[in-house]
Amino acid sequence: MASVTKVRRARGERRRRELLEAALDVIDQRGVQATTHRAVAEAAGVPLATTTYYFESIDHLLEEALMLFVTEEAARLRALAERLRGTTASPAEIAADFARELAEGSPWERPLKRVQFELYLEASRRPRLREAAQQCVATYVELTEVALTAAGSPRAAEGARLFVALADGLGLHGSFAPSDRPHTPADLSAALTELFIPFAMGADERAAWAERLAEPRGGAAVAGGAPAADQTHGRGR
Amino acid sequence: MASVTKVRRARGERRRRELLEAALDVIDQRGVQATTHRAVAEAAGVPLATTTYYFESIDHLLEEALMLFVTEEAARLRALAERLRGTTASPAEIAADFARELAEGSPWERPLKRVQFELYLEASRRPRLREAAQQCVATYVELTEVALTAAGSPRAAEGARLFVALADGLGLHGSFAPSDRPHTPADLSAALTELFIPFAMGADERAAWAERLAEPRGGAAVAGGAPAADQTHGRGR
DNA sequence: GCAGAAGCTGGACAAAAGTCCAGCCTTTGT
DNA sequence: ACAAAGGCTGGACTTTTGTCCAGCTTCTGC
Numbered sequence: 001m002a003s004v005t006k007v008r009r010a011r012g013e014r015r016r017r018e019l020l021e022a023a024l025d026v027i028d029q030r031g032v033q034a035t036t037h038r039a040v041a042e043a044a045g046v047p048l049a050t051t052t053y054y055f056e057s058i059d060h061l062l063e064e065a066l067m068l069f070v071t072e073e074a075a076r077l078r079a080l081a082e083r084l085r086g087t088t089a090s091p092a093e094i095a096a097d098f099a100r101e102l103a104e105g106s107p108w109e110r111p112l113k114r115v116q117f118e119l120y121l122e123a124s125r126r127p128r129l130r131e132a133a134q135q136c137v138a139t140y141v142e143l144t145e146v147a148l149t150a151a152g153s154p155r156a157a158e159g160a161r162l163f164v165a166l167a168d169g170l171g172l173h174g175s176f177a178p179s180d181r182p183h184t185p186a187d188l189s190a191a192l193t194e195l196f197i198p199f200a201m202g203a204d205e206r207a208a209w210a211e212r213l214a215e216p217r218g219g220a221a222v223a224g225g226a227p228a229a230d231q232t233h234g235r236g237r
Numbered sequence: 238m239a240s241v242t243k244v245r246r247a248r249g250e251r252r253r254r255e256l257l258e259a260a261l262d263v264i265d266q267r268g269v270q271a272t273t274h275r276a277v278a279e280a281a282g283v284p285l286a287t288t289t290y291y292f293e294s295i296d297h298l299l300e301e302a303l304m305l306f307v308t309e310e311a312a313r314l315r316a317l318a319e320r321l322r323g324t325t326a327s328p329a330e331i332a333a334d335f336a337r338e339l340a341e342g343s344p345w346e347r348p349l350k351r352v353q354f355e356l357y358l359e360a361s362r363r364p365r366l367r368e369a370a371q372q373c374v375a376t377y378v379e380l381t382e383v384a385l386t387a388a389g390s391p392r393a394a395e396g397a398r399l400f401v402a403l404a405d406g407l408g409l410h411g412s413f414a415p416s417d418r419p420h421t422p423a424d425l426s427a428a429l430t431e432l433f434i435p436f437a438m439g440a441d442e443r444a445a446w447a448e449r450l451a452e453p454r455g456g457a458a459v460a461g462g463a464p465a466a467d468q469t470h471g472r473g474r
Numbered sequence: 475g476c477a478g479a480a481g482c483t484g485g486a487c488a489a490a491a492g493t494c495c496a497g498c499c500t501t502t503g504t
Numbered sequence: 505a506c507a508a509a510g511g512c513t514g515g516a517c518t519t520t521t522g523t524c525c526a527g528c529t530t531c532t533g534c
Contacts, residue, residue, distance in 0.1 A: 049483050053482065
């Protein structure tokens with residue numbers, strides 16, 4: 001009797017899971033709001049009624065699918081974090097590795113890149129998705145913190161959020177970039193490397209820059225050079 | 238006769254414009270895909286048939302509304318660019334000013350913050366919106382380039398894209414941030430200031446950092462200090 | 475085998491949304 | 505004033521969508 005329910009549940013769970021994955025595909029392709037019972041059922045290759053059988057409503061289906069996305073992402077990134085922990089690669093190499101994985105790797109063939117942004121936008125309207133979206137960002141931030149630490153940043157915790165924001169912003173922009181100038185992992189890697197510079201600095205040097213940037217300027221341009229006033233390298237090319 | 242059509246057209250244009258603005262409100266509130274004829278008509282306080290009278294289809298209405306958003310943003314930012322050109326404020330002040338304007342100012346009362354992201358996501362699916370989204374980003378990039386130049390960056394053109402991506406990423410994350418830790422213009426300003434550091438550097442110093450970051454590391458952390466081995470500014474003063 | 479229970483689905487239905495048009499209303503030239 | 509010329513809209517029609525349920529299928533314990 002116990003085994004009965006167990007077997008049935010196992011099949012049901014598989015079916016349910018397939019529906020959620022199909023829903024993620026549809027969300028990626030058409031957007032959350034345009035994801036209908038019929039579209040999901042067709043994508044999963046099941047009869048229409050299946051979606052209402054397994055899920056209380058279309059909203060529940062959508063929300064659960066987006067939550068699945070978050071847990072899948074977490075699992076995927078955990079592996080990358082493991083790989084990064086304790087590496088002795090250079091910061092530039094770590095950035096490149098990181099960028100490649102973020103931009104390409106995914107449990108599904110195609111990146112489902114838009115799903116993440118659909119989740120974020122939907123979360124700003126549906127309280128029930130807020131937590132999922134926040135957890136998604138938190139996952140990325142944690143991984144990024146590991147990467148920053150691995151790359152030798154003394155301010156990994158402080159900087160991780162910014163790296164994630166930068167990567168997300170570039171990813172979003174990339175989703176509609178002109179095809180003759182697509183965003184590549186190399187672009188992302190270069191961008192992350194730029195942002196890494198202030199987070200690779202020691203506290204003192206960073207503080208000196210802060211001071212420097214708060215000073216009112218007289219001329220039309222910041223004189224090139226280091227924060228300490230007596231340094232002039234890079235000026236007057 | 239000419240004046241007849243002119244008068245009518247003037248009224249029609251006003252009406253049309255009101256519909257587009259109402260549509261932007263609805264898009265912000267519910268999302269592009271959930272924006273219906275009925276919702277727009279209600280928001281604009283006009284009969285249902287009005288929306289189909291002025292627009293060929295719901296898609297045309299949506300797309301035109303999003304394009305209006307872009308031109309409005311361009312107009313808004315042009316004013317900010319004018320203000321920034323030729324300022325002698327410090328980079329930190331410029332970043333703060335910039336952040337405040339980006340985060341708060343808007344032709345409409347509420348920021349319509351989500352509209353921008355709706356546009357981006359929609360543009361990744363509808364070719365007809367691609368150009369608008371690209372133009373939107375280009376507008377932000379141009380403004381940012383002015384700001385970077387005003388702040389004295391020797392690499393304004395190169396960096397502008399990254400600043401826009403960072404700002405967008407933070408804005409997106411902020412749209413669903415927990416209410417007890419909201420994203421403020423101050424956060425944005427601080428983030429932009431961090432990213433400004435590598436773009437405030439002179440070419441030589443920047444190159445030295447690039448070299449430094451490409452070197453394999455032995456230890457567990459980057460030793461604080463400057464990239465050029467013989468430069469020690471900012472370190473242990 | 476078989477009875478019963480649970481899983482599943484074909485098909486139907488109400489609600490919601492996009493679109494259309496016949497005719498009302500406002501404007502205007504005379 | 506008045507009739508012609510559009511602008512505008514009430515209302516209806518069609519399509520799409522979410523949801524439900526009666527009944528068929530499959531599985532299990534005996």
